[in-house]
Amino acid sequence: MYIHLGGEKIIRSSELVAIFDISIEKSSKISKQYVNHAQQQKHVEMIGEEEAKSIVVTQNTVYYSPISSTTLKKRANQFVANA
Template sequence: MYLHLGQSVVVPYRDVIGLFDMDNTTSSHLTRRFLERSEKEGRLEMVGDDIPKAFVLCGRQGEKTRIYLSQLSTATLKGRAEDNQFTLD
């Protein structure tokens, strides 16, 4: 199953490590530094043109993590992830 992050970007559900709210997490200098470093390393991708509301941390064992900035809220992304779980039955 896949998680739709907005626009035409989808990621495999099994690759999602975490969903993070931009307002709550970027108040920390550590999170801001992590996002800045990820951007410099080319691992950060903007999904859409609007102001991001969430970032999604994705990765697989043995690969570098990818960070997607999404214009969708964490509640919307969480709902989509939960919907994917129900379709597996």
């Protein structure tokens, strides 16, 4: 199954590790360090030109998505329920 992250970006649901609200960058030092490390390794991708509302972590990449974390979690849960 696949999850649409916004724009033209779609990932396999099996690649999904976590979905976070964008506010986690400000409230969690560990999350900020993780994203900074991913940026240094060039494993961060901005989706679209809209302001990011969520951070999606996959096995290989960190995505900044313009879709809210609540909506993305609902999409991910639909696939889990149907599996």
